[in-house]
Amino acid sequence: MSPRGVAIEGLRERLFDAAERVLARDGAAALTSRAVTEEAECAKGVLHTHFTGLDEFVAELVLHRFATAAARSQDLPSRAGTGSVDANLAEVSAAVLSLDPGLVGLAVTRPVAARRVREAWQAGAPGFSAIQxxxxxxxxxxxxxxxxxxxxDTESVALALVGTLHHLLMTGSAEATPGSQARIERLIHALVRTS
Structure with missing residues (x-):
């Protein structure tokens, strides 16, 4: 346990990682600020010191994870001409599918968190649109x-691919079906006929 009043390096990431472990192990119903801080081995009130509450914490976690996935896609145009088209698109798709569907679902079911995520995306925070x-x-x-x-039609293909990734995440199919990546790779092959 970290001593009281001592700054904890990497606290945000530590709390985010702890929340994902709680979700994976115990499900969305078990995600409380106390469960997160206990898992992160921090003082009970530290989450509320850095976030206005659990809803803001969940929203920030979702935004952070989407920003990470979007950042992995940003160099995709610079990879043109290298590797195979299918493999490059499959790699970006895998990054999106690595997001925890339970976390994404939790953000959708918590109205305050859902509104915060929507507002951030509308204001330009990286999400599905950046990946598309x-x-x-x-x-x-x-x-x-x-x-x-x-x-x-590159824009329509991008919309179809990202829309499918969105569907798999929002329905929990990415987690429930181990073959999600294989399904995405078949979709990529069907959408993109390389010459």
Whole structure:
């Protein structure tokens, strides 16, 4: 247990990691501020010192995890011409599917957290839209190199891929079906006919 009044380095990430362990082990109903701080081995009130409450904490955790997944997709357009198109898209998809569906579901079922996440995304915080833009930009760059057929509607393909990822996360299918990544790879192959 950390001593009272002593700054804890990396506290946000420590609390976020602890929350994900609680969710994975005990489910959404078990996620309380006390469960998170006990799992993180911090003082009971530390979560409320840094967040206005559990709803803000959940929203910030979701936004942080989506920002991490979106950041992994941002260099996708610069990878045009390297590796295979299918493999590059599958890698970004795997990063999105690595988000915990239980966490995403929790944010949706807590109205205050859901509103906070929506408002942040509308204000430009990285989420599904950032990933969709990266996929579309990547496919356009591959078109210019001749590795993707010119008539391909890159924006629609990006929307279809990200929409499917969204569906798998929001329905919990990403967690419930071990073959989710294989399903996504089949979708990518069907959507993107490389030349």
């Amino acid at each position: 833009d990266a996929v579309s930009g990547y496919l356009h760059a591959e078109q210019e190199l001749g590795r993707v057929a010119a008539p391909l």
